Structure formats: C-alpha cells, structure tokens
Amino acid sequence: MIIDKNKINAFINQxxxxxxxxxxxxxKDMVLFKQIKKPDEMTLDYNNSxxxxxxxxxxxxxxxxxxSKNQNINLETPKKDGRTLLFGIRPCDAKSLKILxxxxxxxxxxxxxxxxxxxxILIGLTCHNPSLNCFCTSVNSSPxxxxxxxxxxxxxxxxxxxxxITSRGGKIVKNFPGFKPANKEDxxxxxxxxxxxxxxxxxHIKSERLASILDxxxxxxxWEEIARKCLGCGICTFLCPTCHCFDMQDExxxxxxxxxxxxxxxxxxxxxxxxxxxxxxxxxxNRIRNxxxxxxxxxxxxxxxxxxxxxxxxxxxxxxxxxxxxxxxxAREVKKDE
Amino acid sequence: MNNPYKPWLAIIENITDEVGGERAIKTFILKFKDxxxxxxxxxxxxxxxxxxxxxxxxxxxxxxxSPTEKEYVEVSVMRHGKVTSALHEAKIGDTLGxxxxxxxxxxxxxxxGKNMVFIGGGIGQAPLRSVIHYIMANRKKYDRIDVIxxxxxxxxxCFKEELFELEKRNDINVHLSIDKEEHGWGHFVGFVPxxxxxxxxxxxxxxxxxxxxxxxIKFVIENLLKLGFSPDQIFTTLEMRMKxxxxxxxxCNIDNVYVCKDGPVFSYEQLxxxxxxx
Amino acid sequence: MVGNKELQNxxxxxxxxxxxxxxxxxxxxxxxxxxxxxxxSKREEVSQVIFSPFCLNNLTMYIKNEYAKEKIGIVVKGCDxxxxxxxxxxxxxxxxxxxxxxxxxGGVIDPKKRSKRISEPLENVDVVxxxxxxxxxxxxxxxxxxxxxxVFDKCIHCEYPTPLIYDFLVGDKIEPLGKEDYCDVKDFEKxxxxxxxKFWEQQFDKCIRCYACRNVCPVCYCEKCMAEQLxxxxxxxxxxxxxxxxxxxxxxxxxxxxxxxxxECERACPMDIPLMxxxxxxxxxxxxxxxxxxxxxxxxxxxxxIFKPDDPEEDIK
Numbered sequence: 001m002i003i004d005k006n007k008i009n010a011f012i013n014q015x016x017x018x019x020x021x022x023x024x025x026x027x028k029d030m031v032l033f034k035q036i037k038k039p040d041e042m043t044l045d046y047n048n049s050x051x052x053x054x055x056x057x058x059x060x061x062x063x064x065x066x067x068s069k070n071q072n073i074n075l076e077t078p079k080k081d082g083r084t085l086l087f088g089i090r091p092c093d094a095k096s097l098k099i100l101x102x103x104x105x106x107x108x109x110x111x112x113x114x115x116x117x118x119x120x121i122l123i124g125l126t127c128h129n130p131s132l133n134c135f136c137t138s139v140n141s142s143p144x145x146x147x148x149x150x151x152x153x154x155x156x157x158x159x160x161x162x163x164x165i166t167s168r169g170g171k172i173v174k175n176f177p178g179f180k181p182a183n184k185e186d187x188x189x190x191x192x193x194x195x196x197x198x199x200x201x202x203x204h205i206k207s208e209r210l211a212s213i214l215d216x217x218x219x220x221x222x223w224e225e226i227a228r229k230c231l232g233c234g235i236c237t238f239l240c241p242t243c244h245c246f247d248m249q250d251e252x253x254x255x256x257x258x259x260x261x262x263x264x265x266x267x268x269x270x271x272x273x274x275x276x277x278x279x280x281x282x283x284x285x286n287r288i289r290n291x292x293x294x295x296x297x298x299x300x301x302x303x304x305x306x307x308x309x310x311x312x313x314x315x316x317x318x319x320x321x322x323x324x325x326x327x328x329x330x331a332r333e334v335k336k337d338e
Numbered sequence: 339m340n341n342p343y344k345p346w347l348a349i350i351e352n353i354t355d356e357v358g359g360e361r362a363i364k365t366f367i368l369k370f371k372d373x374x375x376x377x378x379x380x381x382x383x384x385x386x387x388x389x390x391x392x393x394x395x396x397x398x399x400x401x402x403x404s405p406t407e408k409e410y411v412e413v414s415v416m417r418h419g420k421v422t423s424a425l426h427e428a429k430i431g432d433t434l435g436x437x438x439x440x441x442x443x444x445x446x447x448x449x450x451g452k453n454m455v456f457i458g459g460g461i462g463q464a465p466l467r468s469v470i471h472y473i474m475a476n477r478k479k480y481d482r483i484d485v486i487x488x489x490x491x492x493x494x495x496c497f498k499e500e501l502f503e504l505e506k507r508n509d510i511n512v513h514l515s516i517d518k519e520e521h522g523w524g525h526f527v528g529f530v531p532x533x534x535x536x537x538x539x540x541x542x543x544x545x546x547x548x549x550x551x552x553x554x555i556k557f558v559i560e561n562l563l564k565l566g567f568s569p570d571q572i573f574t575t576l577e578m579r580m581k582x583x584x585x586x587x588x589x590c591n592i593d594n595v596y597v598c599k600d601g602p603v604f605s606y607e608q609l610x611x612x613x614x615x616x
Numbered sequence: 617m618v619g620n621k622e623l624q625n626x627x628x629x630x631x632x633x634x635x636x637x638x639x640x641x642x643x644x645x646x647x648x649x650x651x652x653x654x655x656x657s658k659r660e661e662v663s664q665v666i667f668s669p670f671c672l673n674n675l676t677m678y679i680k681n682e683y684a685k686e687k688i689g690i691v692v693k694g695c696d697x698x699x700x701x702x703x704x705x706x707x708x709x710x711x712x713x714x715x716x717x718x719x720x721x722g723g724v725i726d727p728k729k730r731s732k733r734i735s736e737p738l739e740n741v742d743v744v745x746x747x748x749x750x751x752x753x754x755x756x757x758x759x760x761x762x763x764x765x766x767v768f769d770k771c772i773h774c775e776y777p778t779p780l781i782y783d784f785l786v787g788d789k790i791e792p793l794g795k796e797d798y799c800d801v802k803d804f805e806k807x808x809x810x811x812x813x814k815f816w817e818q819q820f821d822k823c824i825r826c827y828a829c830r831n832v833c834p835v836c837y838c839e840k841c842m843a844e845q846l847x848x849x850x851x852x853x854x855x856x857x858x859x860x861x862x863x864x865x866x867x868x869x870x871x872x873x874x875x876x877x878x879x880e881c882e883r884a885c886p887m888d889i890p891l892m893x894x895x896x897x898x899x900x901x902x903x904x905x906x907x908x909x910x911x912x913x914x915x916x917x918x919x920x921x922i923f924k925p926d927d928p929e930e931d932i933k
Contacts, residue, residue: 030888061854064343067392073433077341108584111339132736202738218613229653233828235886245588248581249853252393262853270844271589274579275419280615298594319832319884321645321652420846
C-alpha cells in the first residue's frame with residue numbers, strides 16, 4: 001500500500017486520539033523518542049535517536065512495587081500503561097526489542113516489560129540513508145528489515161510505501177482512509193531505495209564462527225589492550241538497544257517507599273562487587289571481555305541471536321574511539337589460547 | 339501475569355544466634371503470612387529465596403531447611419553488608435518479603451542409593467543443611483552418609499547443637515573440625531580439606547557435595563580428585579552478586595550461565611567448561 | 617603544525633629510558649575524523665603516533681588511575697598541561713614520574729561543529745593548516761574552513777596554546793589565540809532566575825546518569841565517588857530532574873578551584889548537556905573571589921585546601 005506524505009499528519013492525529021504515541025522529537029542536535037500530542041512535534045528527518053526506544057519499554061527508572069512501612073505492610077504493583085504506538089522506529093531498534101523480549105520472557109515473565117510490549121504497536125521507517133557506523137547487514141538485519149515491526153514505511157518521494165506485517169498493523173492502517181493500494185512503480189521505487197541503502201553500508205563485521213573464535217581467545221591479552229583505553233563510562237551500555245542490565249533498590253520517603261529498578265552497566269566495577277569486598281570482575285579487561293562475549297558469544301549460545309543489531313551508537317558516542325567493529329574483526333587475527 | 343518482583347509477606351517466627359562477633363550468623367525461621375502460600379510453597383534442597391527487608395533491600399539466601407519441614411522456611415544469614423546488617427537488627431514478629439524458590443537444586447533423586455559425603459565450611463553449611471535434613475528424612479533411600487564440617491574456631495561453628503546431636507546417631511558419620519587448637523576440643527584440628535584427606539572417603543558409588551569459602555572449595559576439589567573422585571561426582575554451589583534472581587538483570591552471569599537461575603548448584607564437570615571469573 | 621616525525625623521535629628518546637611503562641600519545645582512529653588514545657609500549661609502535669587537530673582527548677585522564685611505580689610518558693596540549701599541573705599540585709602523581717612532551721596546539725576541531733559542515737567519510741581524513749584555515753581532503757576533494765568556525769569554543773579563547781609544563785616541546789611556541797573573558801557565562805547571568813532555572817531543568821532532564829562526565833574528567837578521581845556511596849546514600853539511583861540536578865551541582869562544586877576547563881566532560885556527554893557553562897561559572901566565581909585559576913602554576917597549593925587571613929568572608933558578620 002501507499003500513503004501520501006501530506007496525509008501522515010492526519011493519520012497520526014487519528015492514532016493520538018486513542019493511543020499514547022511516541023515519535024522522534026528533535027532536541028537541538030539530537031533526536032529522542034518522546035510522547036507527542038500533535039503530529040508537528042515529530043521529526044522524520046533523522047538517522048537514529050540518541051537513546052534507543054528500549055527506554056519506553058524498559059524505562060530508565062521504574063517502580064517495581066510500592067510499600068508502606070507501617071504495621072500492616074501492603075505491596076502494590078503500579079498500574080499498567082494504556083495502549084501505545086511507536087512511530088518512526090528504525091528496523092534495527094525494532095529487532096532489538098525482539099531480542100529483549102527473549103530476555104524478559106523465558107522461565108520467569110517480567111510482567112512490567114511484557115505488558116508494555118504487548119500493548120504497543122510499532123510503525124517503522126526504512127533507513128534510506130544509513131549512518132557511517134551502521135552495520136545491521138552484518139548481524140542478520142537490514143535497513144528495511146520487518147522483524148519485530150507491525151507496519152513498515154519506506155519514503156519513496158512524495159509518498160510512503162507501506163508494508164503490513166502483522167494483523168494489528170493491518171487494523172490500524174485499514175482504519176484510516178488515506179492508505180491506497182500501491183502500483184508496480186511504487187514497489188520498484190521502494191526496492192531501489194532499499195538496495196541503495198544496503199549498498200551504502202560500508203562497515204561490516206565478519207560474523208561466521210564468531211562465537212567459537214571468541215571462545216578460543218578468552219584468556220588472551222587482546223582484551224587487556226582494548227580495556228586500557230576504556231574509561232568505564234557506561235555510554236555504550238546506556239545507548240545500546242539490546243543492553244538490559246538493571247539494578248534494584250529500595251527508596252523511601254517517610255513511611256512510604258518503593259522498590260525501583262534503574263539502568264545499570266556491566267562496565268562499572270560495582271556491578272559485580274560482593275558484600276565481602278570480593279569482585280569477580282575486578283579490572284576493566286574482565287568487564288569489557290564480558291560485554292563483548294555477552295553480545296557475540298553468550299546470547300548466541302543461549303538464544304541463537306546476536307546480542308547486537310548493528311546500530312552503531314556505541315561506536316559514534318564512545319569518547320575514546322573503542323570500536324566494536326574493529327574489536328570483533330581483529331579478534332580473528334589474534335593467536336588462539338593454548 | 340504476576341509481577342515476578344513482588345514478594346510474598348513472611349513473619350519472623352524465631353531467630354537463633356549461631357555465631358557471634360564480627361562475622362555474626364543468625365538463623366531466621368520464616369512463616370508466610372498467607373497460610374495458603376505456606377502450604378503450597380515447595381522447593382528442592384539447594385534452591386534459594388530472595389529475602390526482602392522493605393526500605394533496605396533484598397538478598398538471595400540458600401534455604402537452610404529441608405522441604406520435608408513444611409511449616410516454615412529457614413535461612414542462615416551472615417552479617418556482611420547493608421541488607422544483612424539490617425536483618426540482624428530485625429526482631430521476632432517483623433514482616434519480611436520472600437520470593438522464590440529460585441535456581442536449580444541438588445539432584446537428590448539421581449543420588450538415591452549412593453553414598454553421600456558433605457564437606458562444608460563456615461556459612462557454606464547452610465545449603466548443605468537443607469539436603470542433609472532431606473536425606474535424613476528419607477534415610478533408607480541413601481547409603482553411607484558422611485558430614486565433614488569445620489570452622490575457624492568452635493565459636494564459629496554453625497548449627498553446632500544440631501551437629502553434635504547428629505554425631506550421636508549411628509546412621510550418619512559427622513566429622514567436625516576447627517582450624518586452630520582449642521582447650522577441650524576433642525576432634526580434628528586443621529583445615530577442612532586436610533580433614534577430608536584424613537577421613538579419605540571412598541569414591542566408589544559416592545557423591546561429594548561441598549560448600550564454603552572459595553579457597554576451601556578449591557582445595558577440597560583438589561583433594562577429592564586426589565582421592566579418586568571423578569568431576570561428575572563432585573558438586574558445589576557458586577555465588578555471585580544478585581539483584582533480580584530470575585535471570586533478567588544480567589549481573590550474575592559466568593560465561594553464558596546465570597548463577598541465579600541456572601545455578602547455584604554445579605557439578606565440577608560443568609564448572610570445568612565454564613570460562614570466566616567466579 | 618606539529619610534525620609527526622619530530623614527535624615520534626621525542627617518544628623514542630623517552631622509551632630509551634629503562635623504567636618507562638608506556639607513553640600516552642594519539643594514533644589514527646578507526647574511521648573518518650577519529651583519533652584515539654594510544655598506549656605506546658613497544659618501539660615498533662612509535663611510527664603510528666600522530667598529532668593533528670583531531671586529537672581531542674585529554675590524555676591526562678589516564679594518569680588519574682595510574683598507581684604503578686614506573687615512569688610514564690605523556691603528550692599534552694596546552695589545555696591538557698593545565699590538568700597535569702593540577703594533578704601534580706594535588707599530589708596525585710609526582711612530577712619526576714612523568715616525561716612530558718608538550719605539543720603546541722592551534723586549536724582542535726569540535727566534532728559537533730564539524731559535522732554540520734562536512735560529513736564524515738569512512739577513510740581517515742587528512743587536514744592541513746593554511747594560515748587561519750583548515751584544509752580538509754575528503755575522498756579526494758579539498759574543502760577550506762576558517763579555524764575559528766570549527767574549533768572548540770575553548771580554543772577560540774585559549775590563553776595557553778603552548779603547554780605550561782613539558783620536558784620537551786614539539787612545535788613552535790604559539791601566542792595566545794584569545795582571552796578568557798567568560799563572555800558565555802556573563803551573557804547567561806543576565807537571564808532572570810526563573811529563566812536560568814528553566815534552562816537547567818531542561819538540560820538536567822536529558823541526563824541519563826551515565827557518569828561519563830566524571831569518568832572522563834582528569835580531576836575526578838575519588839576512590840569512592842559520592843554518587844556510589846550507599847551508607848549514607850547522598851544520591852538516589854533514580855533518574856529524575858531532582859537527583860540529576862543534585863549530581864551536576866555537587867560535581868561542579870567538587871571541581872571548584874580544580875577544574876581547568878579542558879572541556880572533556882561536555883565533549884563526552886552523550887546527551888549534549890552544556891557542562892562547560894556550569895563549570896565555567898564556578899571558575900569565574902573562584903577567579904573573582906580568590907583571584908585564582910587552577911592548573912597554572914606548578915607547586916601552587918590547591919585553593920580550597922588552604923586559607924589566607926584576608927580571604928573574603930562577607931557571609932560572616
């Protein structure tokens with residue numbers, strides 16, 4: 001299907017009437033996903049958001065339950081949010097949400113994250129101009145990957161080419177009269193744009209047998225070399241769409257309190273610090289190695305997916321130019337452990 | 339969908355001072371406030387629970403009582419950091435939060451018919467106590483049982499009264515030890531791994547389970563291998579800092595394994611293939 | 617411009633000393649305009665050392681966690697040298713453990729300003745100085761941009777383009793590029809209290825408490841940062857305007873009289889928070905109250921660790 005660009009605002013207005021809508025919003029030189037009340041608050045002229053949309057489903061600070069500290073302690077789970085719609089998400093970020101879904105289901109279901117995801121519709125936007133550090137094509141994704149999306153829009157000039165991926169995506173689209181069938185030319189144009197986008201991706205990681213290559217160099221000094229520069233600042237983990245580590249703490253004010261969870265980073269020494277003072281990952285080398293392995297070895301072993309979607313945020317924002325593409329590619333050149 | 343982070347409420351029924359001083363240990367007997375939960379709460383020896391002190395925090399403890407004891411749940415807590423210190427100040431009748439049981443357990447069913455050797459040190463005896471009590475409640479199913487337990491001094495021995503009582507029985511062999519010579523101590527003096535060599539249990543049809551300080555576990559495993567035990571006959575528990583207890587917060591992983599949900603019980607065979615810091 | 621060969625030779629001379637653990641320098645980054653900190657520990661590595669207007673990092677941030685007994689070599693620009701002086705004055709590291717190579721720097725390129733003028737290619741870019749312009753060669757094409765339009769604001773006002781401390785100097789001594797007149801701070805001070813508060817609320821609302829500002833700062837080296845303390849807990853872990861504001865204001869005060877305005881915190885911040893505005897305000901106040909600037913004189917005592925009988929004390933009546 002297609003929709004004319006001049007109809008998008010009306011479409012968004014209709015959705016806003018019965019959904020909480022998150023869309024890319026410009027904040028000076030960066031773009032963040034924020035709730036919008038009117039379509040003109042949104043910008044679609046951007047590469048990717050500074051903070052990935054995981055912040056909507058796994059908020060940086062979240063109440064797990066509330067309690068009162070008087071005689072009869074009462075525990076209260078926070079109320080669930082209403083229906084939400086995320087407009088303008090990139091395919092890599094949508095894929096990252098599917099990876100996070102695997103983490104938050106399994107043996108124990110994280111009801112807070114999962115109920116938000118269940119009630120949320122994702123309308124994605126194809127990347128027609130991938131950034132320099134994008135490498136989604138190396139990790140089983142692409143600028144027009146539909147995995148995890150309900151609807152995918154591709155900018156083909158004065159209209160968007162629309163792909164309906166799930167039935168609830170179809171429902172939202174069919175509710176709005178502005179969507180029309182596409183013709184052969186529209187489809188051809190879309191395919192050209194997608195091919196151009198894929199071809200413009202210049203950086204790649206070699207991903208064959210990556211897990212076993214990493215296994216063979218676990219004890220190597222290679223990790224110390226990389227860790228030397230690392231400041232342990234945590235930027236890479238906070239901006240990574242698949243990083244999900246969190247801390248839990250009780251916060252009280254007088255008689256009332258709550259157990260909250262907040263984003264945490266495996267790059268901080270306190271992350272694994274035990275009460276006895278013993279820290280199994282005492283050096284930056286242990287922590288960096290653990291992170292790289294988590295993305296390219298542990299998660300592939302446990303869930304058969306890469307823990308990385310190739311968005312490139314960690315590369316662009318690292319203050320000391322630690323580059324995951326280089327780290328992973330150069331790992332192949334390293335001599336194996338005995 | 340239930341909120342997996344919300345604990346059930348439990349009341350402290352009783353507190354026993356096991357060990358005093360700096361590394362104080364107290365055993366708490368907890369009873370769920372809701373009778374239905376208490377009746378339906380079931381676990382296997384070796385599993386753990388997250389105990390909450392509302393307003394302070396939460397910690398993962400091995401359940402020290404056996405699942406055959408249905409009226410309550412026991413945990414033994416060593417005072418170490420913020421939450422455990424606050425727990426040591428708690429009184430009988432206080433309300434705590436409990437969620438669980440989490441983790442894997444000792445393979446008590448696989449071990450039916452075998453000889454069992456339990457080697458513990460200090461507070462490490464807590465998870466072992468759960469499986470020892472379970473086995474004693476199902477005594478006929480198992481063959482010879484040896485309990486080797488030691489601490490720095492007689493004052494640091496955990497579950498002292500119980501162990502002295504068990505010693506008197508003739509269907510279980512208890513070998514206690516303390517690190518340094520003490521007036522009136524008639525048993526072995528020395529480190530637990532050395533006591534193990536003294537006793538020299540046979541690896542024939544035997545399972546060895548050990549818990550305690552990391553350094554003790556290291557030497558115990560070395561000595562067990564010397565005595566002829568194979569790696570799949572040796573079991574231990576691992577410890578990491580934990581927050582969520584259900585494999586979501588990411589921090590307790592060693593290699594691709596989460597200690598909270600895939601552990602804490604591991605055979606030495608498994609441990610050998612797990613890379614990384616522990 | 618600093619010649620790479622001359623710089624490399626100085627580094628080789630330092631490495632001839634037996635007890636040098638490593639030399640902190642820069643080398644080409646993994647793409648485009650990037651450069652990266654380089655721990656040179658083998659002679660074969662020296663040929664990779666460069667210095668260019670893309671060398672943004674303040675390498676002294678690695679000294680703050682260095683407790684080894686061996687000597688360390690380090691390449692410093694003018695602004696970096698001030699951080700080093702401050703660290704030496706605070707006794708973080710003795711002067712005789714360092715081999716300092718000063719490089720004269722006419723300004724380094726602000727990536728935010730640069731990205732608006734030239735998009736970043738994959739291949740490493742060459743830049744050449746031509747009077748008061750930079751000439752970039754990107755994918756074979758040349759582009760000239762006046763330096764003043766593309767360097768950091770701190771460089772436009774730089775009073776110390778030649779390092780204040782060094783064992784060897786590479787490059788000619790350069791005259792000051794500008795004057796530190798705190799014009800940004802003065803302009804901001806003119807706003808009403810409500811407007812000022814609203815501005816900072818908007819900024820701190822963006823903060824994700826990644827603590828990159830603290831980790832990249834050369835003088836933030838408390839063994840246990842107050843943000844990490846649990847007993848007592850000064851700062852809650854929740855991320856909201858209240859806690860974020862507390863964090864930034866406390867950090868600014870902990871840096872009072874110590875911050876040398878290297879600007880790394882603002883460069884590292886992933887949320888584009890104008891931290892230099894806050895730090896420079898404190899710096900201006902310190903200058904006005906005590907006529908003191910951090911990191912200028914070796915062996916001067918840290919300001920807030922000493923007192924003088926004639927210190928201003930208008931608050932005590």
